[in-house]
Amino acid sequence: GLVVPVIRKADRMNFAEIEKEISSLAKKANDGSISIDEMAGGTFTISNGGVYGSLLSTPIINPPQ
Template sequence: GLVVPVIRKADKMNFAEVEKEISSLAKKATDGTISIDEMAGGTFTISNGGVYGSLLSTPIINPPQ
C-alpha cells in the first residue's frame, strides 16, 4: 500500500538535513521498518507519479489534510 512518511520540523532544516531525513525515511519505508508515528501528522503530501512515466494522476488526500 501507499506509505507516506512525514518530515517533522522541515521548516527548521536546511536542504541537506531535509535530504538526509528523506533518505532515512525512504530506507525505513522500503525495509518495512517505518512506524505509524513516522507516517502520521503531515500537513500536506507531495507525490510524483512522473517517475513511473505517467502524465496524469489522481491526488490522494490523506485525512485530516
C-alpha cells in the first residue's frame, strides 16, 4: 500500500538535511520498519509521477490533509 512518511520541522532544515531525512525515511519504508508515528501528522503531500514516465496522474488525498 501507499506509505507517506512525514518530514518533521522541515522549515528549520536546509536542503541537505531534508535530503538526509528523505533518504532515512525511504530506507525505513522499503525495509518495512517505518512506524505509524513517522507517517502521522502530515499537512500536505507532494507526489511526482514523472519519475515513472507518466504525463498525467491522479492525486490521492491522505486524510486528514
